[in-house]
Every structure is written in structure tokens, then in C-alpha cells.
Amino acid sequence: MLVGLLILSEYIFLEPYVVGHIPSGTELGFSLILIICMLSALVIPMNIFRIHILKSSKQKMSGGVFGTIVGAAAGACSCGPVGFAVISTFGSVGMTATTFLTNYESPIRIIAIVILIVTYFTTVKSLKTECRIDSKI
């Protein structure tokens, strides 16, 4: 996911050579991507565990997935290939969406991080309750 996001956000280029590049002034965006990826790496496996092993509800999983997708979408738009495809496909609606995601890129990513943090703590709390060994048995 990290590599994918870095490619979409044009921090890694695959053609004509594989090269990584953090242009000056984009360090904040790069840091936010790293944080989103680290939190997603924590939250999503924990929720998959809850759903598959403990057969718990999928509600908390949706928070993690939503946060990840929103955080990823914010960086993937703008003038890159994804933004171009969205504008080409959806015309003025796509342009409005791209403009919104570009203009509010950092706030959207921060909101995504907040969602992921909240999901992390609620998942941890839920796992503590669900995985508690009953001492009476």
C-alpha cells in the first residue's frame, strides 16, 4: 500500500527509471502518507482478525477501510494520472471532485489519520473485551 500510494502521489517513478524523489515543499504530504500507511497496517489486520477469528461485526472494520481510502484518494488526485482519468471520465463533476481533493489534501489526510486512530483505539478496546479469558472456567 505504501509503495502504491507513493507511486500515485509521484514520490516514486517507475519510468523511464525507478527513482524516488521528495520535492522540497512536499515533505508534509509525504509524512502524512507514511502515517496513514502505518496506521492502516495496524488497524486493518486487527479488524480482519476480529472478523475472521472472533466472528465480530464488520462495523469497526469499515472505519479503518474508510480512513485508508479517504487518505489515499486525497493524494492520488491533482494533476497525476488518476486526476486526469477522473476528469476525462466524469467531466466537470470529476473536475470538481479533483479540485476538492487537491485543495483540501492535507486536512483530508489529517481527518483520515484521526479516523484511523479512533478505529485503532476502539478496536484495541473491543479486542481486550472479546479476548478476555473467563477466570471462572
Next chain:
Amino acid sequence: MNKKGVILGVIVIAIIGGIAASLPSSEPESLSNDRLRGTISTEMGSPILGDPSAPITIVEFGDYQCHGCYNWFKNTKPAVLEEYIETGKANLIFVDFAFLGRDSPKAAQATYCADDQGMYWKYHDLLYSSHEPQIDNGWVNPERLKAFAFSLDLDMDLFGSCLDSEKYSKRIQFNSQQAREHGVRATPGFFIIGPDGQQQITGAQPFSVFKQIMDSMV
């Protein structure tokens, strides 16, 4: 009498139409046919920056509201200028691919209005130096575009009438069409055109990539 009047009217209209058709179009006459670089027609693009007879031509497809284009302008272009353009090894042509927002085509048109007064590259550089990362937030609306022109001491009557008349809108459409026809799917998009072929680069890639490609062409 009425019949004669109608015939006379038709003749007058035909003559006026003929005169109007024979007048030069609103596009500048300075555009030449020898601006084919590789497979790209750059005749509607910017003036050539650097030595026109340099062995390598860099064609940049860009949008003034694109933050990636600004990143390239700020981080990579100075080194390209210093090492390749000022030394006569390469030249640069900017071709508009104005797709990002409603202000993008207007900003592109404004550069050609500045070009009418011989100030294309100064205006181009000023736009990128004043770049704001938000799209359509007003930083390149018509008022600001005129303010940029004023700060460069351009003739404001000429510039204003040029911008308001949208006389270069077809030029921008032509340039954007060139980008689409050549498979440009993001800005900035580059074609490095050397004596033996051309190489496409997508995105605001670092100087090392440009150097590697251009050194292999020289």
C-alpha cells in the same frame, strides 16, 4: 426595385464577407511551420527557450495550476536550464495542457497575450513563481492575471483586450489536443527529443532522470 435592392444587399454582404475572410486570423503570424519536434507540433506552443538549433528539444506539457508542474519548475528546471539550455545543448518549449480547472485555460491564454509584447517567458516564470497549490481559488483569475501583467509593465490596454477577447482559446485547445494525441496522461509531461528519437517522461521527476536521458542523446 425591391429585387434590385435584395441583389445589391447580397453583393455587399458577399464583398464584406470576402474582405473579412481575407483578413489575417487572430492567431499570430509569427507561428512558423518549422516547429515540428519529433512527432509533436509545437507551432502553437511557447517561444523556444534557448538555442533553436540545439540538438535536443525538451517539450513540456503543463498546466499553470498543477502543483507537480510547480515542483518541476522549482526543483528541476533550474538545473536543466543551467546545464543544458544555457550551454546550448538543449532548448525548451512549453505546450499548454490546461485541464485542471476553469482558470487553467485563461492562465495559458494570458501567457500568449504577454507573448504579444515579447514577455512570454517572464510572464510564464512569474505565474509559476506565484503558484498556489489550490485549484481555482482565484490566484489565476482574470483580475490576478491582469495584475501579473501590470507588475511586468506590460501595456495593460493591449493585454486586457487580448485576455478578454479570448483570442488564444483555440491555440490552447490545439496544444491540449497535441498532449492527448501523444498520450500525455498527467502534468507535467515531457518529451526529450534528440537526433535519434524521443523519450517520454511523466511527472515532476528529478534532474538525475533528465540528465541520464539527455547525456545519452548528446
